[in-house]
Amino acid sequence: DTGVSQDPRHKITKRGQNVTFRCDPISEHNRLYWYRQTLGQGPEFLTYFQNEAQLEKSRLLSDRFSAERPKGSFSTLEIQRTEQGDSAMYLCASSPRTGEGTNEKLFFGSGTQLSVL
Amino acid sequence: KQEVTQIPAALSVPEGENLVLNCSFTDSAIYNLQWFRQDPGKGLTSLLLIQSSQREQTSGRLNASLDKSSGRSTLYIAASQPGDSATYLCAVWMDSSYKLIFGSGTRLLVRP
Numbered sequence: 001d002t003g004v005s006q007d008p009r010h011k012i013t014k015r016g017q018n019v020t021f022r023c024d025p026i027s028e029h030n031r032l033y034w035y036r037q038t039l040g041q042g043p044e045f046l047t048y049f050q051n052e053a054q055l056e057k058s059r060l061l062s063d064r065f066s067a068e069r070p071k072g073s074f075s076t077l078e079i080q081r082t083e084q085g086d087s088a089m090y091l092c093a094s095s096p097r098t099g100e101g102t103n104e105k106l107f108f109g110s111g112t113q114l115s116v117l
Numbered sequence: 118k119q120e121v122t123q124i125p126a127a128l129s130v131p132e133g134e135n136l137v138l139n140c141s142f143t144d145s146a147i148y149n150l151q152w153f154r155q156d157p158g159k160g161l162t163s164l165l166l167i168q169s170s171q172r173e174q175t176s177g178r179l180n181a182s183l184d185k186s187s188g189r190s191t192l193y194i195a196a197s198q199p200g201d202s203a204t205y206l207c208a209v210w211m212d213s214s215y216k217l218i219f220g221s222g223t224r225l226l227v228r229p
Contacts, residue, residue: 043219104149105163106151110159
């Protein structure tokens with residue numbers, strides 16, 4: 001168990017550029033989540049995958065955001081035409097399938113800190 | 118719409134004190150409530166998970182309680198240590214959903 005891995009740790013970009021983040025979940029975890037966290041706030045849910053299927057998306061995920069999880073393993077989150085308001089920590093989490101939500105524990109990565117200039 | 122509130126927003130205590138962090142939520146239709154710890158610039162570490170049918174969970178010096186009907190949870194930290202300094206986040210797992218809804222956290226500083 002090597003933990004959830006996110007790459008890069010930090011990304012600085014200019015407004016209008018596209019960026020892509022990668023998340024490698026714990027092996028055999030079939031559930032994968034993306035959250036966004038701004039300074040002084042708790043994480044906000046963005047989207048959820050079960051295997052390769054994207055089952056839930058937040059209204060926060062505008063048309064400029066797209067997430068994929070091909071083959072149900074790693075996931076990517078792309079932001080097109082970045083805006084200064086996109087500056088945040090982007091967190092990935094994974095969990096094993098337990099059959100019910102009552103015991104579902106999430107394992108978070110260290111996040112990707114995005115700064116849009 | 119579920120809202121999670123944590124009080125206080127920040128807390129500073131001398132080493133050795135017992136302390137209580139509070140969390141409240143507006144919608145009692147939850148699967149579970151979870152407490153996390155977050156160190157500066159890092160991801161979240163799960164501390165305790167309380168199922169909706171449970172009243173409390175304990176792990177070492179940590180004890181979390183849940184009163185689902187009143188929409189409240191507390192995290193009790195016994196004999197605090199400087200290494201406990203971090204932000205503590207409360208989150209609820211909504212019924213019929215795939216997401217955790219987080220509070221804004223309590224920033225804890227334990228002074229040596």
